[in-house]
Amino acid sequence: MRDKSKLTEACRQNIQAVKDTQDLLSGKWKCCILGMLYFSGKARFMEIHRHIDGIAPKVLSKELKDLEMNHLVKRTVQDTMPITVEYELTAHGESLKPVIEAMEKWGKSYRNNIIVENNK
Secondary structure, eight states: OOGGGSOOHHHHHHHHHHHHHHHHHSSHHHHHHHHHHHHHOSEHHHHHHHSSSOOOOHHHHHHHHHHHHHTTTTEEEESSSOEEEEEOOOHHHHHHHHHHHHHHHHHHHHHHHHHHHHHH
């Protein structure tokens, strides 16, 4: 293991940036929610819930609040009867485009490799 004192300041800042990103996107569901909103655009709560298998409504609500608090998701309340609430990525959330697309590409490749390996 490297001596921690030998890390450059730039390296420390890079590690901190990765940690900050990890903290922001941590948890089982945040990346799924961001990906769903990225690929589908605006969505209502129940649409998100239907498309993300296994997430409890209470957990979805908490995760959306966290993402909204961190300026990644925008919540818009429509003045309709009944009230409609839509969620979408903010401009800051859209800045995750390369990350989401890289995860999608890697995930498809991984899934294909696993299927090929299992069929040998």
